Amino acid sequence: MTELSVLRPAKQRRMTREEKARDTYMRILEAAAQVVGEDGYADASVSKITRLAGVAQGTFYNYFESRQHIFDKLLPHMGQQMLDHIRTAVPAGLTGADREEARLRAFFDYLNRHPAFYRILYEAEIFAPKAHDEHFRVLVEGYRGALNRAVERGEIRGYDEQELEAVIYMLLSARAYLAMRYVHDGRGGTGPIPEHVVDAYVKLVTRGLFGS
Amino acid sequence: MTELSVLRPAKQRRMTREEKARDTYMRILEAAAQVVGEDGYADASVSKITRLAGVAQGTFYNYFESRQHIFDKLLPHMGQQMLDHIRTAVPAGLTGADREEARLRAFFDYLNRHPAFYRILYEAEIFAPKAHDEHFRVLVEGYRGALNRAVERGEIRGYDEQELEAVIYMLLSARAYLAMRYVHDGRGGTGPIPEHVVDAYVKLVTRGLFGS
Amino acid sequence: MTELSVLRPAKQRRMTREEKARDTYMRILEAAAQVVGEDGYADASVSKITRLAGVAQGTFYNYFESRQHIFDKLLPHMGQQMLDHIRTAVPAGLTGADREEARLRAFFDYLNRHPAFYRILYEAEIFAPKAHDEHFRVLVEGYRGALNRAVERGEIRGYDEQELEAVIYMLLSARAYLAMRYVHDGRGGTGPIPEHVVDAYVKLVTRGLFGS
Amino acid sequence: MTELSVLRPAKQRRMTREEKARDTYMRILEAAAQVVGEDGYADASVSKITRLAGVAQGTFYNYFESRQHIFDKLLPHMGQQMLDHIRTAVPAGLTGADREEARLRAFFDYLNRHPAFYRILYEAEIFAPKAHDEHFRVLVEGYRGALNRAVERGEIRGYDEQELEAVIYMLLSARAYLAMRYVHDGRGGTGPIPEHVVDAYVKLVTRGLFGS
């Protein structure tokens, strides 16, 4: 493992103190993301993170109160990126099952581009439960709005509000496990999602939700 | 935490050397299950486990090569219990969506009776990935047989074999997340699954898979 | 803990460079006194002191060579205040045991008004031994003069010069321990000295020194 | 600093496990006493202590919960030795001021033989306050009994019970400060107490307490 070159801004004239601080903060955070992505939270020691970030161990504690503290920041940081990616990648006009398909593809696409994200997200359930819950809450709320609109448009029938929440959990979980099974190969590597997996998802959702 | 009394066999006559060894092995394994269930893998120290099992720390290494080793045994041991429970609980004659519903209820029922199992199972993805994969493989194979039969009976249409596998993953994942969300309350405790959650699951599966 | 407002001079016209420096020096010194008084030398970090003084950490080292250095200044600074207080509080005409009693009361009175002083003084034996010795030297010399005059006046008999020094140490030590035992309650708080303690001291000194 | 040879028992036949454990415990405790005696509590690191005791750092924590914990054991351990020494050294028949003198000499004698004790005792006020209080309590109670008997015998007159407690504090404090001033030379070394100091103490106590 060597120093991160990412995010090291081209040495334009000069950086103000504040900019430099912001830079250091980001370098540590990105280093943590990479280490957790590769080794998991349990093996993400402060020493590994700072070595990768190219700063002294003590510097870590100028920016984060504790090891747990940076873990709690990781998912919010990366999760926002993911949501932005999905929002951008899903065409505005899409509705119904087409929208679902686009979202699934965008999710897998993001995972392929940011292989570290999978571990950061799914281990967070254990190592940063607060952050994980919050992330989930955001996802669920976003979904709820979309499904409610689909109900209003008459695309979805036969589910009351409580049931829809359960459905959202199922759809989110489906994404997660499909990612575990089909995006990740044995160790470390990732690949594009097979078409038949998308087909299965879309079929299940189309019939099951937007049915007949 | 005090010594386990579970599994301490009634002191009939005498135990053969072999029986005693088997007994000690089981005591340690059960103690590990309880500790992991309560504190998670990360905090399940050898010392906690042996203290609970009522043996010396050194004894642990007469039965398990390492801490990781016992973690790898945990899920196979508990997972078999779960499968037995589900198999027993689901009436033989049921097919189609009714069978799915019965399986879901049996799963949640098991979780309620064995609260430790949830952590053992879901943290295994991180702390005992080999065992987790194997456990999943067994579940998937069992499922595959059942769904193939449903296909043969004409209950399921429009999914090829590969797609069915993806569907299985989605159903398994649905269980997992619904458990996380609806069985577990904030800290430690569990409760029965709400009816509307079962309804949503059944509806989605009926329409999506078995649907006309 | 918030910034000290003490000693912040009313913002008259303007401060000369020198005045400002003097002001900063005093602000840091007073902050150190407060922190040591509350948390003890061991927990009086430079960061706590500068935070309380309202200056940057680096500023500290413009005024004091090291943390130890400011500790060495603390007792001389506060000790002088105490001596001034006692000198002022003890009526000029008193002699003999009456004078002793007045001094004891003045000492306890100072302690009650400046609760931080106790820790600064007594922990100095450990954390600033040089300063402690010097402080003691000053006290002893002051005492020696007084007792010598008492000898000359014939109030004290039967002690040679060396013995008188030992007596001085005993009287000073008595003060200290009586303070520890009777002025300080369990944690932090202080109260007036009980009368019977003063009585015991006066009796012992009257009979023992100024005796018969 | 090298390994302690003290207390390493002559290698008689064999040591039972229990004996060996006791031995290790004592070796660590004695090492701690020596380190604290030389460097003070603040600089008595676990690493220094275990190095001197000739055990691994981890071993320390098999015997003491924490660094603070061993500090809390130090004074009780050494204090008992001191009391035993004084009790043994003071002839049984002595009473009144003679007894006081004998006690003072025994105290200084112990200090000379165990130079580490001074720091252990007097820094305990700061670093092991609980132990210090307890030690003081024991000393005071012992004293109180002796003085009460002296009152009954009519050797002491004019002090009520509360006043006598204050007197005890003054006598104990006198010992302590006289030790600081006259037993310890500049750094580390010790010497016998000068006769004139004993004389001063005896004179003060005789006149002040037992005085006709």
Added chain:
DNA sequence: AATGAATGAGAGTTCATTCAT
């Protein structure tokens, strides 16, 4: 003169594992 980010040595503590008894 003032700042505050960066440093790095060193602290206390934990714990999986070993091995002589």
Added chain:
DNA sequence: GATGAATGAACTCTCATTCAT
């Protein structure tokens, strides 16, 4: 086979001090 004392590597975190700005 059972024991439990001993180990030592690794961890997180603190903080006095420096120095470029």
